[in-house]
Amino acid sequence: MKYYNKAYNQFNIIHPCKNREFAMLPKIRALKIHSIESLKQVLELIHWDNSKIKLYRSVAKVKNIPFFTFNMNKRSSETYPWFRNNFSNEVYSYDLFFDFDKDDDSTIYDVLEEVKDFISYLNDYNVPYYVLFSGNKGFQVMIDGNYLPSPSIEDGVIQPHKRIQEKVSEAFGYKYLDLRNNGVPNRLCKVPYSLCITGESQEEFDMNVALPLDDNQLINFKVEDMLLHNVESKIRLSKRGLIERNNEMPLSGKIKMVNAFIKSVDI
Secondary structure, three states, X not given: OOHHHOHHHHXXXXXXXXXXXXXXXXXXXXXXXXXXXHHHHHHHHOOHHHHOOEEEEEOEEEOOOOOOOOOOOOHHHXXXXXXXXXXXXXXXXXXXXXXXXXXXXXXXXXXXXXXXXXXXXXXXXXXXXXXXXXXXXXXXXXXXXXXXXXXXEEOOXXXXXXXXXXXXXXXXOOOOEOOOOOXXXXXXXXXXXXXXXXXXXXXXXXXXXXXEEOHHHHHOOOHHHHEHHHHHHHOOOXXXXXXXXXXXXXXXXXXXXXXXXXXXXXX
């Protein structure tokens, strides 16, 4: 667990998980990560060195996550009622999460062409977004919920976020944009800078990094560059962050640009 024991990697992981559910599938959900110690605790809890399972966070930001028992025989009896009865009421912000994944008949580079096309449209509107290599089959384009209308629950799903993604899919006809679980309140996405097994090897240095990508990395993307040993040798990870485009813009400007993008697809 050398990678997760480095302070700058811990910071890169903790920061984007603030006020979000943290999960390690298929082992455990409904965790709250707010410090280096809490991250270490849950990684040790599920014996990450042996399990090498993937780390996820909620698309939603939530006001409160209770402290649930770590007794795995009892935990689901506490978390299941919370998800069923309380989670939606805790949501105060919800990202636009565009999940592009390859299928069995395509390559990661086929998916990349769609992603490039989509972000060129976002760039036309100066939308603040970031792009994350998912660690395996695709890319995740994220627009922070702080720049979006307040989420509301309608028929059990988050609106207008669900409708916006459907309008994007309708307008562009993207083959690899995955709309499964679109608008589900407790939907999960990959934790930035987390590690993902990609093949038969269980060695840490053979895992991929779920890496936020800058423009140059998108243009010259090679999947082998996402291997941990290549990332660590070529990229300065300390205080790297999410590489959000148009981040220098004030909050009011970001909201304005996102609204203009939404209106452009909401026909």
